[in-house]
Amino acid sequence: MSYLLTQLVNGVSLGLVLGLIAVGFVVVFKSTGVLNFAHGSVLLLGAYLVARLHPELGFWGALAAGVAGAALVAALINTLLVRRVAEHDPGVLAILTIGVDILLLTELTRQIGNDVLDIGAPWGASVVGAAGVSLPASRAIAAGTAVVLFAALGALAARTDWGLAMRAAAADPDTASLMGIRLSRTSAVGWGLAGALAAVAGVFLTSYPTPGVEPGVSVVAFAAIPAWVLGGFDSVPGAVAGGLVIGVAQALAIGYESELHFLGGGFGEVVPYAVMVLVLLLRPHGLFGQKEAIRV
Incomplete structure (x- = not known):
């Protein structure tokens, strides 16, 4: 039972x-309507800066x-690139962010x-424990930090x-602009906030289970995409709930991999996407997503 509780707590963290x-x-x-696939490389950038600067700055x-x-950097991606093609199809914007991700990841890899x-x-690498449940200190601190940041957000x-x-711009950008809301400022703050959250997450991803910053961290970060999709794309509570679902599912799959050997080695790595497909078959708009009403 203590092993199961440990895996559950580890999954929650x-x-x-x-x-x-x-949430990023x-x-x-919500602020720009863009599917930002450069998010993983921005996360890696934040962790890379911490690794390079900590000998001098602490x-x-x-x-x-x-x-x-x-x-x-996230705000500049929006200001210098995304806003210049803002009138294009969302698919074009998504491809643009993929290109930015490749360029930034290539330079960081170099x-x-x-x-x-x-x-x-x-x-x-210290470990904390209570009631027979042990957890790496990195994961415990990460969980507490995340809760504080969610409350602040x-x-x-x-x-x-x-x-x-931001809520007004997401609901009706044209009307929001007419009411005096500066969409450029709102979107820049949104992108900057997402970049900051990614950097914090990057620090914890590079603390445990494999300490250190290396290019593969950006790929690990994309396990959050199923969490985002499960939450319904535009719901912050949904993103948190989706993250918890994916985290617990992945922790249990990895923790009990020996009992699931019939599914093949490394099954835990694909669990986030398997859970995403299963949930979307039942709820195509995600756990918290709302079906858009179309009036004719």
Whole structure:
């Protein structure tokens, strides 16, 4: 029983990290309507900056610089590229972000080379435990951080002018613009916020289970896409719920891989996508997505 509880707790903590990444997808989609496939490389950039800067700035200074750098690059992607083709089909914008992802990932891969860069996290490889359940300190801190950030994001969306502007822009951008809302500023803040969340998630992904920054981290980050899709594309609570579903499913699949050997080795890596397909067969609009009403 303690093993099962450990896997469940581990899955919840992983799910909260995936939720951070998925919420970034949601914020970009709500503020600009773009499927941002450059999100994984922005996450890698944030972790890379922390790894490069922590010897000079210390971990916390490097973390601040990494979060700010990822937010700035994400905002620039929107301002310099996405907004210039904003009138095009959403498919064109999605392909544009794929191109940006390839370029940014290629450059980061060149910079990292064959190295695995240490981020200098102060919690190291320590483990915490209670009631027979053990959990890496990185995962425990990640879970607590994610909960705090989700609460802050909820307050930001509900109680600030930017939150109101983003909701208005997502509902009807033309009317929002006529009412004096600067769509360019709203979208830039949305992209920057998504980049900052990605950088925080990147730090935790590179702390455990394989410490260190290497190019494959951006691929791991894409496990959050099923969480985003499960949540319904434009729902922050849905993204969090989707992250929890994917995290628990993946943790259980990996933890009980020996009992699931008939499914083949490495099944845990494809579980997020298998769960996504299964849920979408039952709820095509995701767990929290709303079916769009079309009036004729």
